[in-house]
Amino acid sequence: MERNRWLLPLLLTPAMGLGYSVLSLPEHAQGLQHLVADKMEVSGVSNPVTAVLLNFRGYDTLLEMFVLLLALLGVWSLGGLSLRREAASDLVLDTMVRFLVPVLILAAAYLLWVGAHAPGGAFQAGAVLGAAGVLSLLSGWRCHLGLAPLPLRLALAAGPVAFLAMSGCTLLIAGRLLQYPPAQAGILILILETAATVSIGVTLTALFLDKQHPGNKDQT
Amino acid sequence: MNTAFFYALVGVGLFFLGLYALIVHAHLLRKILALNVMGCGVFLVLVALARRTGEAQPDAVPHAMVITGIVVAFSATALALTLMVKLTAATGRAELQSDERDPH
Amino acid sequence: MVGVFGDIPWAVVLILLPLTGGMICFLWPGMAKLAGAVTAIAVSLSVAGLGCQLLAHGVYHHAVGGWGAPLGIDLTADGLSLLMLATTALVGLGITVYSLAYFHGEDMVRFWPLWLFLLAALNALFLAADIFNLYVTLELIGLAAVALAAMPGGRDALSGAMRYLLTTLLGSLAYLFGVALLYHGFGSADIAILAVRVESSAVVWAALGLMGAGLLLKTALFPLHFWLPPAHASAPAPVSALLSALVVKASFYILLRLWLTIFNSLAGEVDELFGLLGAAAIIWGSIQALRQPRLKLLVAYSTVAQIGYLFIAFPLAAGAAASVWGATAYLAISHALAKAAMFLAAGNLLHFGGHDRIIDMDRVVQRLPLTAGAFALAGVSIMGLPPSGGFIGKWLLLEAAVIQGRWDLAAVMILGGLLAAAYVFKVLGYAFTAASVSHEPQFVSARMEWSALLLASGAILLGFLAPSVLSLVDIGSPFGIMEVRP
Known part of the structure; x- marks a missing residue:
């Protein structure tokens, strides 16, 4: 801990x-x-943050979808x-999850x-949906739904693939990456x-699925 | 000094608090948390200063940047935590050995 | 013919193509090898297309979404971007061919999507014209690189990857803080707009400090290089090659871009510091390389030293910007080719003998002549001997140093070359002799040998292409601003 004595003043100066x-x-x-406000009319939405994320700076969001996918690939x-718990099923947790998950899915749809x-x-919607998924996993749910x-x-890839498809189409039609026709932008x-x-x-x-790899089919 | 600058200064403080913790603590979980605190500091600076428009609407661009940043920070944290769990399983300690020069 | 292909926005294709390829690898792992090979070839062709476009029309701009900066994000390609993209495509092609033979089964399924996404992120980075967009590409690169470095899963690889991840995240956060300050100070994230608006102030100095520190950490300039050798040495061979040849150059490219544009008018003071650290990196990295018992660690420390050369240019640039930066770009690409070849050759030796202890190498020159040749040729370029790309770059730098009377920098460069010769010949010396303990050799596929040799030959070939490459880099005169605003 000797070296930490000079660390504090060393950090305080740049701070x-x-x-x-x-x-x-x-x-x-x-x-x-002001620039954002001027272009809101043609952005297709009326929430400025959504307009920036999905339209004005949609390219960042395209890359961001791949950041998320990369993290999953890395994991x-x-x-x-693994979230596998050894404990026996918990009645309180199970009941709560049973009530909460449908509400969370509805909330996600509303947020979207x-x-x-x-x-x-x-x-925001994706985060709520993810919470529903993680809660279900915690209460012992596994991919029994035939996934x-x-x-x-394909579900994991939906976002990135949609962005890629949109990029390809806009590039072919408008000649520019992610340039939407204002009438259809919304x-x-x-x-x-x-x-x-x-x-x-x-x-x-899926970050918490204790499956080894998508290539492995032996685990359910 | 208005509230925008107050929160921005808090952001600067969080950034350096996180940096201090990142350097001082050996446990990897604390290091990962420290990086997250630093990230929150940067995000706070970004959104706090966006309030300086003097109108009801803050500047939306930094808000969008922060959403992107949060997703990036989340992804990095997920990867870091997994690495930490696997490293702990492999070495028995959730720390980086300081003597990395001569791995035996 | 030119008319038809001239209209294709090659720059955008360079980003979308590897993203799509990576997606195919992710969705249908059975097609991973095919998708990887096709993508690598198509990316190389697209770079050629972009090159023709730039030669015909000069700098390429693409306003994503049709908005244009400052509201939207722009993509820009000038000579420097083109050079980096071409290097990435060439080295990537070599590494792809190598990886086709190197990875099997489960590893193959894990490697290909990560590599193609990394390729897309590198291309996106070299084309970006927006500092926040650069942050996103940096993070894409960081996550992909860490996931790749952790692939072997052993104790060394995991702790190397962990250290790498913590470091790269810290670097990105410092960079992002700088982005926040610049955006709030000058109301734009576009590099060209910022370059016009920025003037010396506390905010700019703070941004310069944060972004500079973050990017130096990611580029592993001495003394911030501590994370590089363990991460680069314990990764699988093709991944080590990617990390040392391309990933480190990505953050250097951003640093160079920012210094040439946004921080151009006020970075004078910092230049001397960069030169000093660069000189220290050359000496320290070379001595450490010489002391390493293991081949991959030796090559990794050699990267630490070679990064130093890239920073020697900063104090010299004030005198003769265009030629010094041209030399630096030349060094960066020849190092990329040579270092990729070296790591691939080291990977062959590791695969062949089951270890990479230098003294226990057993008559590899006779048994793996192509690999030994690749290592030797790459070594020629790393040492800076003629005729090689490394020679051209170092010669131009040395010339600038002598003309400007910077004998200290010239001496360090010559000393660095001698030390490099020492560690390359140390390896080659043991490659000729028989080891005390012989071992059962493993089969090394011809593709793995040839890809290393071809990359090394590329580094040598660069020695003959200097005039045309240097004129390509000058498209849009990325280094020209220096001379207009000294």
Whole structure:
């Protein structure tokens, strides 16, 4: 612990410098708010954050879908995070999960829908869906619903594949990556968001599947 | 100084608090948590300063950046935790050996 | 003919193609090898297409979504991007051919999607014109690289990957903080817009410090190199090659871009520090390489040293920007080819003998002549002997140092070359002799030998292509701004 004595002052100096530089920023700054507001009309949605995420900076979101998939591939490549519990089934947990999961799925659908004009959207909905999945796993649910590896992988891939398909189509039709025709932008964004929600929810759940790898079919 | 700058300074504080913990603690779980605290600090700076528009609507672009950042941070944490679990299983300790030079 | 292909947005294809290929590998693991091979070839052809486009029309811009900066995200390709993309495609092709023979069964299913997504992320990074978009690509690269490095699963690989992950995340967070400051200070994340708007202020200095520190950590410049040798040495051979040849260059590329544009007007003070650290990296990395008992660790420390050369250019650039940065770009690509070849050759030796202890190498020159040849040729470029790409790069740098009277930097570069010669010949010396303990040799596939040899020959061949490569890099004069605004 000897070396930690000088660590504190060593970190305090840049911290204060950084604090000073933050304070030196102008009191008022518009950022891109006016530009975003000007283009809201043609973005297809009325929630500015959704417009930025899915339209103005949709390319970031395209890459982000792959960040999530890569994390899952990395986790699976290492053998997965197991949630298997040795304890006997817990009545309270089971009952709660039985009530909660349908509510969570409904909440996810609502968040997805509301994202077009108010706070919400694919990531929030996907997170809630993922919570439902993880809760189910905790209460002992396994892939008994006939989710063979390929259907599971297709659900995981829904978001990235939707973005890729949209990229290909927009590139062919408009000549530009992810340029939506303003009239159809709303519905296209909803399609992308729905696919992304499914992917995010399933990915969050699949991180905890104690299957070795999608290639293995011996585990259910 | 208005609230936007207050929260931004808290963000700076969180960033360095996390950095301190990342350096000081040997346990990998604490290191991973420390990185998450640092990330939260950066996200707080991003959204806090977005309030400086002087209007009802904050700047939406940093908000979208933070959502992207959260997904990235989440993904990295998932991978880091898995690595930690596997490393603990392989070595019996959730720490990185400091003497990495000569692995036997 | 040119008209038809000229209209294809090759830059976008370069990103979407490997993403699609990786997706196919993920969905149908049975097709992984085929999808990997087809993608690598198609990416190389697309880079050629982009090259023709750039030669005909100059710098390429693509406003994603049709919005244009600052609201949207732009993609840009100039000569420097093209050079990095071409290097990635070539090295990637070599590594793909190697991996076709190297990975089997379960490992094959794990490797291919990760590698193709990494390839897409690298391409996206070299085309990005937006600092936040660069952050996303950096994270894609980091996660893919860590997942690949952890593949062997043993104690060494896991702890190497863990250290790598913690370091790369820390670097990304520092970079992201810099992005936050620049965006809030100047209202845009677009590099070109920022370059115009930025002026010396506390915010810019803070951003420079954060982004610089984060990227130096990711590039493993001495003394922030501690994570590199364990991660690069314990990964599977093709992955080590990817990490050392391409992934490290990605963060260096961002650093160079930012220094040439956004931080151009105020980075003068930092340049000396970079030069100093670069010189220290050359000496320290080379000495450590010389001391390593294991071949892969030797090659990894050699990477630490060679990264130092890339930073020697910073203090020299003030005098003759275009030629010094051209030399640096040349060094970066020849190192990519040579180091990939070295790691692949080391992988062959490891596979062949079941170990990579240098003193226990058993008459490999007679038994694996192609691999030994690949190592030797790659060594020529790493040492900086003519005729090789490494020679051109180091010669141009040395020339600039001598002209500017920087004898200290010149001496370090020459010393680094001598030390490199020492560690390359140390390996080759043991390769000729019989080991005290002989072992049962394992079969090494011809594809694995030839891909290493071809990459090494590429590094040598670069020595003859200097004029044309240097004129390609100059498309859109990525280094020109330096001279306009000294």
